[in-house]
Amino acid sequence: MVEMSNEQLFCLRWNNFQTNFTAQFETLRAEEDFVDVTLACEGKRIKAHKLILSACSPYFKELFKCNPCKHPIIFMQDVEYEHLLSLVEFMYSGEVNIAQAQLPNFLHTAECLQIRGLTAALQKKKSTESEKISNSKTMTLFSNENNTKLKNQSRTNESNSNFENNLDERLPPSKKICRSSDQAHHSRDPPLSIDGVESKPGPLLQPKTEPIEYFSDDEIKTETSPRASADFMSEGHSSYSMQGSTDTSVHHNQFGESSQENTQGSWPNRRYSQTLNETNTRNFSSNRVSLGFGVEVRVDQLRGVKWNDYRKLTRGLASILFSHQELATRSVTGQRWSRYFSAGDARPVKPALDPAKIHAIIAYVRSVFPQVAASHIKQVLAYKCKECAAAVHKPVPLNSSAQSI
DNA sequence: TGTGTGTGGGCAACGAGAGG
DNA sequence: CCTCTCGTTGCCCACACACA
Numbered sequence: 533m534v535e536m537s538n539e540q541l542f543c544l545r546w547n548n549f550q551t552n553f554t555a556q557f558e559t560l561r562a563e564e565d566f567v568d569v570t571l572a573c574e575g576k577r578i579k580a581h582k583l584i585l586s587a588c589s590p591y592f593k594e595l596f597k598c599n600p601c602k603h604p605i606i607f608m609q610d611v612e613y614e615h616l617l618s619l620v621e622f623m624y625s626g627e628v629n630i631a632q633a634q635l636p637n638f639l640h641t642a643e644c645l646q647i648r649g650l651t652a653a654l655q656k657k658k659s660t661e662s663e664k665i666s667n668s669k670t671m672t673l674f675s676n677e678n679n680t681k682l683k684n685q686s687r688t689n690e691s692n693s694n695f696e697n698n699l700d701e702r703l704p705p706s707k708k709i710c711r712s713s714d715q716a717h718h719s720r721d722p723p724l725s726i727d728g729v730e731s732k733p734g735p736l737l738q739p740k741t742e743p744i745e746y747f748s749d750d751e752i753k754t755e756t757s758p759r760a761s762a763d764f765m766s767e768g769h770s771s772y773s774m775q776g777s778t779d780t781s782v783h784h785n786q787f788g789e790s791s792q793e794n795t796q797g798s799w800p801n802r803r804y805s806q807t808l809n810e811t812n813t814r815n816f817s818s819n820r821v822s823l824g825f826g827v828e829v830r831v832d833q834l835r836g837v838k839w840n841d842y843r844k845l846t847r848g849l850a851s852i853l854f855s856h857q858e859l860a861t862r863s864v865t866g867q868r869w870s871r872y873f874s875a876g877d878a879r880p881v882k883p884a885l886d887p888a889k890i891h892a893i894i895a896y897v898r899s900v901f902p903q904v905a906a907s908h909i910k911q912v913l914a915y916k917c918k919e920c921a922a923a924v925h926k927p928v929p930l931n932s933s934a935q936s937i
Numbered sequence: 938t939g940t941g942t943g944t945g946g947g948c949a950a951c952g953a954g955a956g957g
Numbered sequence: 958c959c960t961c962t963c964g965t966t967g968c969c970c971a972c973a974c975a976c977a
């Protein structure tokens with residue numbers, strides 16, 4: 533008989549705690565309450581909670597730890613929206629339905645993102661490749677504490693068979709999933725970007741260890757250590773996303789005008805803002821907009837930029853951030869001209885434009901046009917430099933020179 | 938070997954100004 | 958008001974080389 537006293541501790545247990553807990557998180561996600569991260573791919577967005585993503589993926593966890601932005605927007609390239617949606621659903625509910633045809637790519641994406649319960653499935657799969665694929669067309673993936681089970685919905689007589697058997701029966705040959713390090717460079721890994729700054733996951737997707745994609749400058753390429761990358765992302769560089777607002781009300785607040793007042797895709801009413809601006813609307817209060825990398829521009833300057841094309845946006849930002857003289861006398865990366873020796877004129881190597889501004893432009897343009905490759909933006913910047921140089925070297929008309937004298 | 942880069946050259950669109 | 962000319966700007970292709 534247990535002795536009763538005032539110090540006796542009572543264990544109060546909520547029997548349906550886990551069920552209710554997960555159900556409430558699903559509700560929060562469905563209603564988009566307290567969401568604090570946006571995943572974007574294929575032009576669509578999925579709002580979620582960092583807490584859930586971090587709990588289910590060490591990759592996301594590291595990503596969020598290194599990027600303290602209040603509401604980061606993660607652009608995921610080469611990831612199918614449906615797969616991403618399914619992964620989020622899996623992380624919230626612990627199970628998801630996947631068509632068999634989609635399973636290899638789905639699991640590959642899960643592996644790249646280190647989704648708990650699904651990466652474990654792949655490890656199991658790797659160890660047993662000899663099993664054949666069944667004829668089932670739809671499966672349910674569901675996570676059960678420390679492992680992942682795969683349940684074939686089409687087989688109603690299937691009981692609680694163990695994970696290995698289920699998975700091995702249904703997964704495609706592992707060579708489609710488990711790639712060598714060489715294959716890893718062929719971009720089935722979903723490159724990620726936080727607010728427009730890419731950090732390509734490696735074969736094993738170790739966040740923060742990969743250089744940012746468009747850090748082509750040598751001095752920045754060397755920043756491949758986790759610490760360096762983490763610092764770079766955290767120390768005021770988290771606001772690569774659009775600094776605009778998600779709704780017209782904020783436009784009113786910032787500009788004192790309606791978002792419908794402007795035309796031609798210029799700043800305030802650009803259609804892209806909705807996907808990009810959950811962060812940093814506070815920067816508007818000082819009439820300056822952070823492009824990231826410590827680069828800021830005035831709102832009125834930004835308003836004059838055309839937003840309907842990435843080329844125009846790139847050129848506009850270049851005109852804002854660089855003087856005509858800078859553009860005329862410098863190149864994007866400072867790389868020696870390829871015809872340096874063959875051209876005969878042996879012109880000196882142009883110094884590079886400010887790398888921070890270049891990266892800020894690229895990040896900002898990519899935050900608006902995620903599908904545009906950084907190299908294309910660089911090319912536009914190179915055009916701009918060339919044109920400015922041509923204008924500078926153009927002979928001065930006689931009449932104008934006479935006037936100046 | 939594939940990709941990235943800087944530049945030459947050419948073309949098109951646009952706007953300003955002159956002339957009918 | 959219309960047309961034409963000219964200059965400016967933007968875009969693209971091609972090329973050769975650097976680099977991973």
